[in-house]
Every structure is written in structure tokens, then in C-alpha cells.
Amino acid sequence: MASTTLICETEPWKDLRAHVDDLKRTHLRELLKDDKRSESMTVEFDKILLDYSRQRATLDTLEKLNNLAEAAHLKEKIDRMFNGERINTTENRSVLHVALRAPRDSVINSDGKNVVPDVWNVLDKIRDFSNRVRTGAWLGATGKALKDVVAIGIGGSFLGPLFVHTALLTDPEAAGFAKGRRLHFLANVDPIDVARNIEGLNPETALVVVVSKTFTTAETMLNARTLRQWISASLGPQAVAKHMVAVSTNLKLVENFGIDPTNAFAFWDWVGGRYSVCSAVGVLPLSLQYGFDVVERFLSGASSIDQHFRSAPFEKNLPVLLGLLSVWNVSFLGYPARAILPYSQALEKFAPHIQQVSMESNGKGVSIDGVPLPYEAGEIDFGEPGTNGQHSFYQLIHQGRVIPCDFIGVVKSQQPVYLKGEVVSNHDELMSNFFAQPDALAYGKTAEQLRNENVPDHLITHKTFSGNRPSLSILLPSLNAYNIGQLLAIYEHRIAVEGFVWGINSFDQWGVELGKSLATQVRKQLHASRKKGEAIRGFNFSTTKLLEKYLQASSEDPHTEEITVLPKT
Numbered sequence: 001m002a003s004t005t006l007i008c009e010t011e012p013w014k015d016l017r018a019h020v021d022d023l024k025r026t027h028l029r030e031l032l033k034d035d036k037r038s039e040s041m042t043v044e045f046d047k048i049l050l051d052y053s054r055q056r057a058t059l060d061t062l063e064k065l066n067n068l069a070e071a072a073h074l075k076e077k078i079d080r081m082f083n084g085e086r087i088n089t090t091e092n093r094s095v096l097h098v099a100l101r102a103p104r105d106s107v108i109n110s111d112g113k114n115v116v117p118d119v120w121n122v123l124d125k126i127r128d129f130s131n132r133v134r135t136g137a138w139l140g141a142t143g144k145a146l147k148d149v150v151a152i153g154i155g156g157s158f159l160g161p162l163f164v165h166t167a168l169l170t171d172p173e174a175a176g177f178a179k180g181r182r183l184h185f186l187a188n189v190d191p192i193d194v195a196r197n198i199e200g201l202n203p204e205t206a207l208v209v210v211v212s213k214t215f216t217t218a219e220t221m222l223n224a225r226t227l228r229q230w231i232s233a234s235l236g237p238q239a240v241a242k243h244m245v246a247v248s249t250n251l252k253l254v255e256n257f258g259i260d261p262t263n264a265f266a267f268w269d270w271v272g273g274r275y276s277v278c279s280a281v282g283v284l285p286l287s288l289q290y291g292f293d294v295v296e297r298f299l300s301g302a303s304s305i306d307q308h309f310r311s312a313p314f315e316k317n318l319p320v321l322l323g324l325l326s327v328w329n330v331s332f333l334g335y336p337a338r339a340i341l342p343y344s345q346a347l348e349k350f351a352p353h354i355q356q357v358s359m360e361s362n363g364k365g366v367s368i369d370g371v372p373l374p375y376e377a378g379e380i381d382f383g384e385p386g387t388n389g390q391h392s393f394y395q396l397i398h399q400g401r402v403i404p405c406d407f408i409g410v411v412k413s414q415q416p417v418y419l420k421g422e423v424v425s426n427h428d429e430l431m432s433n434f435f436a437q438p439d440a441l442a443y444g445k446t447a448e449q450l451r452n453e454n455v456p457d458h459l460i461t462h463k464t465f466s467g468n469r470p471s472l473s474i475l476l477p478s479l480n481a482y483n484i485g486q487l488l489a490i491y492e493h494r495i496a497v498e499g500f501v502w503g504i505n506s507f508d509q510w511g512v513e514l515g516k517s518l519a520t521q522v523r524k525q526l527h528a529s530r531k532k533g534e535a536i537r538g539f540n541f542s543t544t545k546l547l548e549k550y551l552q553a554s555s556e557d558p559h560t561e562e563i564t565v566l567p568k569t
């Protein structure tokens with residue numbers, strides 16, 4: 001299995017390449033006439049329905065994709081991940097986010113050690129701490145209950161928890177447990193984000209959770225120092241112990257920062273940042289807001305998909321099917337992007353989260369063995385909840401670029417409304433669009449149809465829709481904590497499947513390092529120019545001029561004088 005052969009050199013890849021021409025001769029209008037095909041392109045697991053009949057694929061395509069999975073050793077790679085092997089080779093780490101949501105009695109080994117008891121130790125500690133904060137057994141320095149939590153973190157230490165929080169906000173059960181509490185996220189190093197977060201916030205009732213896997217991320221650490229100052233300026237430095245806690249793999253740095261290690265919640269280097277929402281990264285802030293029991297249901301949902309992913313045959317395996325179809329769309333049909341279109345406002349932060357999971361994982365240019373890829377890996381993910389997206393970028397999807405779409409619908413609304421006298425309930429209105437859009441994309445509208453509708457000749461080409469635009473539909477039974485966990489895990493594993501087939505390392509992210517080190521050089525220059533009037537040196541003409549302009553135009557702003565109290569917004 002340790003082979004350096006690129007997947008594009010295998011027979012199944014070449015076979016799929018040749019097969020593209022067969023597909024080019026068909027139109028989705030034709031493919032969708034075959035009910036048997038459509039029926040076999042529908043899969044259900046744990047009340048989640050996946051319908052991929054609107055993919056530009058035949059049953060033959062699926063068989064060929066299955067051969068590709070075999071050539072890529074997909075099954076072995078999935079097993080190696082679950083077995084805790086160090087599949088993140090460039091960082092020499094195992095990839096075990098599945099252990100974060102494994103039932104208490106399961107055994108998942110990393111380096112011969114069962115990591116599940118460690119996971120549950122932290123979960124128990126979170127259950128206890130969040131209960132104490134929520135019940136008022138843990139109070140702030142002035143004796144007040146802590147009702148506002150500010151989670152500071154960026155990237156994976158932000159986007160996943162934000163997605164889950166946003167999805168739970170309107171879930172009636174979760175909302176009931178969150179009464180009187182607020183959860184805020186501070187991610188951007190832009191001081192505007194600080195200003196927005198502390199607007200209307202009283203440090204006496206605020207708990208700051210610093211979330212950083214490394215505890216070295218520049219943005220997070222500056223924001224943490226900023227809020228530490230906000231707390232000490234108002235309540236005194238001794239208040240920090242009551243008002244700041246941390247989540248990290250680097251407990252030494254947490255202590256150096258001045259946070260009591262007993263108030264630090266650990267995770268492990270076998271959890272990638274973008275796969276960390278099921279660790280204390282997400283579980284702590286979410287438990288503080290909704291209570292641990294709700295979050296535990298979220299973990300169970302993710303775990304149910306983990307088990308399905310590991311054991312279901314590929315033809316019934318949701319993440320595997322989704323992953324293989326994505327490879328088909330990107331590598332063979334040549335579509336570089338994917339639109340994630342949830343028909344639920346509760347999922348408004350799902351696409352931004354998946355953007356990181358997918359694009360940081362699979363945005364790679366070399367194979368896992370370091371060989372430059374002669375094919376593109378990764379895809380551009382973006383999205384908006386329907387129907388907002390329909391009034392924004394759908395025009396491009398319908399008549400411009402071909403972008404495979406994921407339509408995600410929910411059977412039971414979190415907040416049903418049915419007004420007297422209306423034709424349908426508000427949720428049915430929303431879902432009418434969920435059902436209509438995939439067909440509009442697939443079938444399009446022909447000139448002949450338009451003529452039959454007496455559309456004037458000069459508008460025929462403008463109103464013609466080519467159709468033949470692929471999509472898939474995922475229908476969830478509802479959107480409670482359990483289903484939210486399932487949805488998350490389906491996408492996490494789908495993205496891993498894509499990476500496994502492309503033969504890349506989906507679990508490192510060297511690409512973000514260069515920008516970070518160049519920013520360090522700029523930071524030094526800004527300091528030297530502002531404090532010592534040093535000339536700009538070591539940058540190209542363009543950057544030098546931009547820096548000069550910036551320094552000159554902002555010389556009046558508070559860059560040189562240190563402030564001790566944050567300005568009021």
C-alpha cells in the first residue's frame with residue numbers, strides 16, 4: 001500500500017478520463033428519465049437522505065469511481081485513520097478527531113495508548129466547569145454570575161464553534177437552556193472586532209475563553225492580551241483568574257500567559273485545528289452556552305456518522321459517495337468550485353466552516369510523498385443559505401459558470417410558522433425553493449419551450465437555460481444538536497475521502513505559513529519606523545511605497561502611545 005504511484009497513473013483514473021466523453025453525450029434531462037437510475041442514486045442513513053441523481057454520472061460512472069477508490073486504497077486509508085496511524089506524515093501525527101466523540105467505553109489507540117479515557121476526562125471537566133458557571137457556583141471577581149462568554153480564537157479555533165452555535169441558537173431545546181446567556185466570538189485581530197465584542201459587555205459578568213491549539217497564533221494572543229487588559233483595567237489584575245480560562249494543547253504557554261492551569265482544558269496534537277470543534281475548542285464554549293447535555297447530543301450525532309463512515313459499504317456510505325462524486329466533478333468534469341446551499345438560516349455559518357475544512361485540507365499542490373501533482377486537488381467552497389443565495393449569486397450558477405451545488409434541506413423547521421390564509425407554511429415556502437432549484441439547474445429551459453410560451457424572439461437567447469448543471473440534495477429530518485453533529489461529520493469525512501483519493505495529506509497546512517512569516521517582517525518594520533523613525537528597508541518598491549503611505553497617513557493615530565484602557569465604543 002505504500003506506493004508512490006500517483007492516482008492519475010492508475011488504470012481506473014484513465015478509465016474515468018475516457019468515460020468523460022460518454023457523459024458529454026448525455027444531458028441530465030435524459031438521465032433523469034431513468035427512474036431506476038434515480039432510485040439507485042438515493043441513499044438513506046439514520047433518517048438522512050442523500051439524492052445524487054442530479055449528478056452528471058451514470059451507474060457506470062459509480063462503478064468506475066469505486067474502482068478508483070480501490071486503486072487509491074481508500075478503505076485502508078480510512079482504517080489507518082481510525083487506527084491512529086500517523087497519516088499526517090509531514091507533522092508525524094495521527095488524525096483522530098473521531099476519538100473526540102467516541103462513546104466512553106470505546107477503544108481508539110494512538111501510539112498504542114487508548115485515548116478515549118483522556119477525551120472523557122476533559123469532557124467530564126467541561127461538564128463540571130460549565131455547570132458551575134451556569135448555576136452560579138463559579139462567580140466573577142465581584143461576586144456576579146458570568147452570563148457572557150467571549151470565545152477568542154481564529155480559524156479552526158473559531159469557525160466550527162461559530163457554526164454549531166449559530167445552528168443551535170434557534171433550536172427550541174438548546175435555546176431553552178441558553179436563556180439569559182450570550183456567546184460571542186472574537187476572531188479578527190482588527191481592533192474593530194474587539195470593539196464590537198465588548199460593546200455593551202460588562203467585565204464583571206464576562207468570562208473569556210482563549211482558544212488556541214498552539215497558543216502562539218498572533219491574532220488570538222493579541223486579542224487575548226487586549227481582553228486581559230480590559231478585565232484588569234476594570235476589575236484589577238487578580239480578577240483574570242476568575243474571568244479567563246483557556247483551551248489549548250500547549251498548557252505551558254497557557255500558564256505563562258497567566259491563566260491558572262486548573263482552568264485550562266486540554267486537547268491533543270492528533271486533533272487538527274479545523275477538525276477540533278468536537279474537542280474542548282467547541283465543547284467548552286458551547287457547553288457554557290447550552291449546557292453539556294445538549295453538546296453531548298451533538299457529539300453523538302457526529303459519532304453515529306463516524307461509525308457509518310467506517311463500516312458502511314461504499315455504495316451506501318454517505319461521506320464516501322459524496323467524496324467520490326466531488327473528485328469526479330473536480331478532476332474529471334473540471335468544475336473547480338462547489339456551492340454549499342443550506343435551506344435553513346440556522347446553517348448560515350456552515351459554508352464558512354466547511355470552507356476552512358475543505359480548502360485548508362485539500363488545497364495542496366503535491367502528493368503525500370511530496371511529488372508535484374499533475375492534476376488539480378481541492379476545490380473552492382462557498383455558499384449562503386437559500387433563499388438569500390437565490391437573490392445573490394444563483395444567476396451565475398444558472399446561466400454563467402457551472403458549479404456543482406449541494407442543496408441541504410431540513411424536514412422539520414426549528415421555528416415553524418403557518419399564517420392563516422397563506423397557501424403554505426413559511427417552511428414549506430422555503431422548501432419549495434429547495435425542491436425547485438435542483439430541477440431548474442438540471443433541466444434548464446430550451447428555446448423551443450420559450451417559443452411555446454410566446455417569449456419574443458429577441459429575448460429567446462437571454463432566457464434560455466442550458467441546464468445539465470449538477471447538484472445533489474441532502475435532506476435532514478430536523479436540525480437539533482444530534483443532526484448538526486451528523487452534518488458536520490459527513491462533510492469532515494467527505495473532505496478526507498477526497499484527499500485520500502487525490503493522494504494528498506489533507507491534515508497539514510504549510511500554505512498558511514509564508515504569509516505569517518512575512519507579516520512578522522512587516523511588524524518589525526512598523527515598530528522600528530514608528531518608534532525610532534527608521535526608514536523602510538528590505539521590501540520591494542510596491543510594498544515600500546504602500547508602507548510609507550500608511551505610516552505617513554496614520555501618524556496621528558494611537559500607534560506610538562500605549563493605552564491602558566480600551567476606548568469606549
Ligand SMILES: O=P(O)(O)OC[C@H]1O[C@](O)(CO)[C@@H](O)[C@@H]1O
Pocket residue numbers: 154155156157211212213214215216217220273274360509512
Ligand atoms: O488554534 P490555533 O493554534 O490558534 O490556530 C488557529 C488556526 O491557524 C491555522 O493554523 C492556520 O490558519 C489553522 O489551521 C488553525 O485552525
